[in-house]
Amino acid sequence: MKIDIIKKTQEQFFISDSDLEIIFTKALAGGEVSSEDEIVEWLTERFIPNIVLISKDEYAHMCVDALKIVSHVAPTDYGSSRQRDMGQLWADMIRGYLGEAAFLQFLKTNWGIDADLGHDKGTLGEYLPMDIHAVTLPGERPRSPRIKISIKATKWNGIWLDIPGDQFNHSDVHVLVKVGVGRDHLFAFFKEISVFKDKVLKIGEEVGSLSKEESEDLFESLPSFQQIPAYICGFALKSNSYENLSYTGKRGRKHYTIKGWNGPICAGDLDKIKSTEGIIGEAKFEGIGAFSHEQGYLFNTGNFLWRKEDWEKIIKNL
Template identity: 25%
Template sequence: MVKILSKVEAIKLLGLDDKTFENYFKNAREFFCLPRKGKERFRFDEDELKHWKKDLIWRTINLNFEDYATCLDFALAQHFRKYVGSDWGTSRQREFGQKITNWVKGQLGEIAVQKFFNREFGKEIELDFDIHPKIVPQDIIGVLENRKMRKPKIGVGIKSSKPKSAFLVLGDKEIKLKERRSDIYIYCRPDIPDDHLLRLTKDLIVKAVKDKPLFSKYKDLLPDFNDIPCEVVGWCRYKELEEVSSIPGQAFDNGTRFVKKSGELHKSKSDWKKLIQQL
């Protein structure tokens, strides 16, 4: 017998915050409500939601401190390759935290895919963590076969966004320019905390402020570094992307973007096997 849940019960079952639930339900098509008439309240099938949550857990990889450090190393190398000494103290420095977070987030997604492929399918891949003078569209540069790494047969780009994001989004040049385009795009949602740099430097910060008058007000609130969960959401072919000028809650400046709802990505075990067979 089907057990029906209210929206509040559904949110509690999935362990999502209200905004993420709304995005996944209304915008991403991750899961659906039961048929309703007019302004009837939303109702959900408990078994369907449990199945969705089970799949989410299966696709989630916990990334450790070493994974994070590898990504931070890449982000810092990206940052400093564009800077000279005269840049310090200028307005460009105010962008540091956000840029580092964006770069770390992107690389975390790549490592999550690498670990997911190995854990679930026994497939080893090589990622490109080198610093290049120009944009390199392909993120997977090697596939282990017969104990040797070979080049992939297709181009694969790995994109990351926040956990609450409902869409895989790519810039128009990434798709319209053949030299920048990938055949396949994999979408990830790493849950990297905004204060990750604070967590990294907690001991140094405590040492610096422990004798200050306000330290007692927040000393027990300083967070520790924990593993970073990353959902390997799914994948799509570039031809399956839709060109749009906006998505719910966001109008794009300067033209269009190519997008795919996260719930419409290929994400079943058989889907992933099909992708791996193409590599």
């Protein structure tokens, strides 16, 4: 029974064995399940009802939307001096936009709501507080939403919603979407639309870098595009009450591993944890070690609201 459900999930949502292992491992690490015995229940009650598939056309839409503004976006990460080249920045932006597209599909599938991301409107700073700029509920005309919804995307291995600075207070609802793409998603899309076969590899043959056989072998070795699964992991509400130092974790012989967090994080919090837990080493976050800032809000996926009745309350106010 357990194996049947898992295999059916993989086939239905194009999930590889390696990705499935990551999904299960991170559900446990993020606190969405407390033991492996709960995996099937988690699959049927949380994962499957909150997953959508992103098509090639939807990918193309987000790919072009990201391309429109990629040259105007700062190449550094928040709170970091690490520079990303334009290709990496574009691919990262596409992943973020795919998370937004997945959430729109989630709204349409479950409540018949059409929504507009408004990627073409205004400046990045002007529209940062909300990713959804217009909604059309069944029987209504398009209008601005009554609440501000922020959508962030991560990979399958993400277990944290990290909201730096004062961004948490700028939106009413903070949604996290896990998007099933790796580092090669843009290559797979380019292969699908014949960028490699009709352009890059063809030129390689013309200039003598590749024989016809080598060109064909290289083309076949490239990743192929398929529908992309995206898991609407849940959300955190600005209006909820949160306590300081709302962490859980595990004490080791030297270090302390923080496995859960549910609310504000401030400068000096990690030192307080070290003192409280009586460790001589460091307080580190599960899976990531440290974040690039010390001020903001932080949630592990196990602390999200995610049930149908939780979403219904959001829809009622939308």
